[in-house]
Amino acid sequence: MIIKIDRKRFVNTMKTQAKIGATENNGLHRLALSDDDREIRDWFYEQMDDEGLDIRIDEFGNMFGRREGRNPEKGIILLGSHLDSQPYGGKFDGALGVIAALEFIRTLNDEEIETEHPVEIVNWTNEEGSRYQPAMQGSGVWASNHDLxxxxxxTDEDGNRLEDELERIGYKGDVPATPTENYDGYFELHIEQGPYLEKNDMNVGIVTGIVGFTWGAITFYGDADHTGPTPMHYRSDALVGAADVITQIRRIANSLGERTVGSTGFIDVQPNSINIIPGEVTFTWGFRDQSDEIVEDAFERVLAEAEMAAEREGLGWEWEERMRASSVDFAERNIAAIEDATENLGYDAMRIFSGAGHDATHVADVMDTSMVFAVSENGKSHSEEEYTSWDDCYMAANTLANATLELAMED
Amino acid sequence: MIIKIDRKRFVNTMKTQAKIGATENNGLHRLALSDDDREIRDWFYEQMDDEGLDIRIDEFGNMFGRREGRNPEKGIILLGSHLDSQPYGGKFDGALGVIAALEFIRTLNDEEIETEHPVEIVNWTNEEGSRYQPAMQGSGVWASNHDLxxxxxxTDEDGNRLEDELERIGYKGDVPATPTENYDGYFELHIEQGPYLEKNDMNVGIVTGIVGFTWGAITFYGDADHTGPTPMHYRSDALVGAADVITQIRRIANSLGERTVGSTGFIDVQPNSINIIPGEVTFTWGFRDQSDEIVEDAFERVLAEAEMAAEREGLGWEWEERMRASSVDFAERNIAAIEDATENLGYDAMRIFSGAGHDATHVADVMDTSMVFAVSENGKSHSEEEYTSWDDCYMAANTLANATLELAMED
Incomplete structure (x- = not known):
């Protein structure tokens, strides 16, 4: 059986969700547990309710909607993603996976399809990790990889506690944030966020795993001093040290693996005044690779570079690794179901390794998991320029629907 | 005639002024036109009034207090500095020069000395340039180097207009901000803010001039993108470009002149999130040297480096020079008066070129000018660690008093 979702309704639903937290430049600014997050959650709750789903909100705000199967004892096939966005991010990232899951349910209802397994759709809390760290927080708690x-x-930058914000927006639910039900498989549709599908003229990507990564921060302590009368050889300039290491982060990434990536996304300089030598600078590192060994190597090298830069500039320093994730290999059973779907639908598809973390990273610890990737124009994401054509969204959503259906129909 | 100020009263007055805007760490946070600035101005007004000075506030908030001379037609001998501070700066910078000037007046009054020339003390508005740029703003307007x-x-970072803030704190005066009187000479006592006096075991410095400098900002425009799935060769990382140039700013300074200095004090990264490649970075340059040619050379080199960095990283870019000052040579007549004072007082003194700009830079365009430097421990300034011993403050204040008196007594 091949199903196809209603393209027009799907596109309209995508446009509707994109209005909540919309930015001037056609992007999305819908930070986790903000008022906009509440609004999109209320809207999503209503959509699930309209489809007759049995809705559960867990104590970490993860939202589940269950559609019963012919055999309620069979393991649930779960699908979904997240509705929060990066600051001034795009309207596809995350939301596409949730809306496609909703559209799958609507299609089952329209066509009165009874699946063997129960099917559940999910919106994970705070995937982005920009307001509260770490990223993929809701799925991480749910998979017992983080402590509730x-x-x-x-706390966020303004000191607001996460639990208080969950309560404030009315999404601290009463179900434990852990797999209380019997789960069998998970699918997540997401935009690729990279250029490989487009470069290879593919319609969709069959994701076989997720890169590992290390995230952390280095702080250099120098001497805040007047930029004029302080001779160069007296200076301990924390920003000069940071610039050294930021340059090396680029070189480390380029020297390790074919697809190793590395960058500094955040920097804080104190006192940050044109006329004062920077006395304290904190900046981040991030490295990703398919190989956990390369990630470890990058981590060791950035600390070695920081030590040398501190030594050269006469700086005190400290570091903190904020997050480390091993690479994930997805379940062959789910990968095969996605491959079947693309073949049956006649879509050009290729296997691809994800360069970004996703909620699927954590869910893979609980059940068989794989992901569908939609084409990202120019590989852009986490930016208002992020773009996936409605054709590409539609093909990815159909792939998700048919792969999910295959597992949900298994005896 | 040698005069000596009252050490105890002087030290107590220094301590009193340091309470207004005091920080936890024994420093000073007294930004121009803030509530604390109003408070210190009110206090200073009262002190001048108590000494019977004829007080004028000009339309830019510069505060003058005149003590009449035997011959009111003779040119005024002016002395002073500024009472505002850097963010979390020190309690000596600027304030020492104003308090020493006040103490000079008190000493004239105590000893009933009648000078030939009128003497005037001054507190210049916004010398620091941290809340409103440029630095040395009040003296610059007064000397017609800036347009009122x-x-x-x-505007400051919160969008508050300078004129509105002047009115708010009650210091937009009614006297034109220009030399309406007949002026003959200017002296300014300031901490050295560099290590040379201490290194040479000197008591005070006789300042013969001020370095020239260039200040400006470069903005790089790259592509904000997800740090994970974006391949390295697709990236245009504005922070990598900035780090390149910041490293070169250090090298340019080290390669040009013996005492050339250069640094980046300020950086702003957008969107500044650990998981997003920096799409836009603005950072500053600052170079100083005694030679205007070397300053020009540094300016040209930093732009050349920025162009190369932008080319390498595929960045758009623009730049803006925010300030350029030629080096200043002080008047031999004033320098000689300071030298006489140190000799008569028996202080160890050396001639020194100032590595920082001061209000004297602008005043030198209007009248004969020179400065007295007090020792700065470890050369530290613009920082809470800034320190000058009371002995060193006292010797510098006595030098200022006697140099001023020499000119004020001239026939």
């Missing part, structure tokens, strides 16, 4: 109470205590 | 209306329209 510890994550509750996280 | 243009400076009135400057």
């Amino acid at each position: 109470e510890e994550e509750y205590d996280k | 209306e243009e400076e009135y329209d400057k």
